[in-house]
Amino acid sequence: MIETLNQAFCALPGVGKKTAQRFVYHLLERDRNGGFELAKALVGAMKHVKHCTSCRTLSEKTLCKICANDNRTNAQLCIVETPTDIHAIEQSGVYKGKYFVLSGYLSPIDGIGAAELGLNELEQKLHCQNIEEIILATNATIEGEVTAHYISNMAKQFNVRITRIAHGIPIGGELEYADINTIAHALSGRKEYN
């Protein structure tokens, strides 16, 4: 029974045998109540959390909070890879538009194509809704870039501004410690200084 729990914890990303053991002993020795609560929360979430029908993020309701919020403009659509990315952007507090979650990136080798990323729905959205700008906020990885490129090509047929979030030196970051790719991006993406 202890072993079963150990293995179940090992299924979590980044959790190996030692960490799983630490979790198990902590719960059994010090926090059985926490163990029961975690089990309850797990069942609740696994059963009831679905995807927002509009932006595809994880949500308990048919429409997520952001999609259901009439104060947010429909004119801007930010395209991200995961629901976590929405969370990160929301914390910055500067974006007032809506989102669209791909839940991954294009990866034909793993059988993840346009359909799996919901690009048909995205095309429908661009066709039917009054979207003025799509912001490509996929990750700055090769896969993220390829996906951004693909979406930008697809969106060109619509009368919509297509932008990509800026890549460069992080705020508070020191040039000395930035990697060469970041520096190359920061230089090629330089802007007029007012």
Place this chain on the structure above:
Amino acid sequence: MIETLNQAFCALPGVGKKTAQRFVYHLLERDRNGGFELAKALVGAMKHVKHCTSCRTLSEKTLCKICANDNRTNAQLCIVETPTDIHAIEQSGVYKGKYFVLSGYLSPIDGIGAAELGLNELEQKLHCQNIEEIILATNATIEGEVTAHYISNMAKQFNVRITRIAHGIPIGGELEYADINTIAHALSGRKEYN
């Protein structure tokens, strides 16, 4: 519901907000089955895992596997802080005696005294059973040392050999990278070389 699950994961040792979020999204997006299984394993373990009545380790049965194993000698008793320590010693494969789990160390400030560590039961064991040697395998921390010292004092009244596991340079470790306390221990604990 997502937030509740996030917080439940945060109760695990070493799991912060970001890691909890990663767990949650992994389970919801990629492995709902794993989520249900984890919940089931949690409830099973929290309900049915008790403590071995003889050595106090975590066990589903009244007697744990090691205590119930007649091939292991009762003459040696290895005293450890946690059930994880038993696991570590068992993996070395050199110990064939029994164990006694303190489930912690002496810490009067936290209200953890002799009774909480089961030292009364330990005294009973030394009194009634034919134990020839107790091996103090508490951690090499100040608390572990104090606890070892206390138990050794208590055990002196019985006709029993009292030993402490050796502390020194780890096998494969280099002197150059060992900390000063370890080197001091390694020197003061030196043995005749045959």
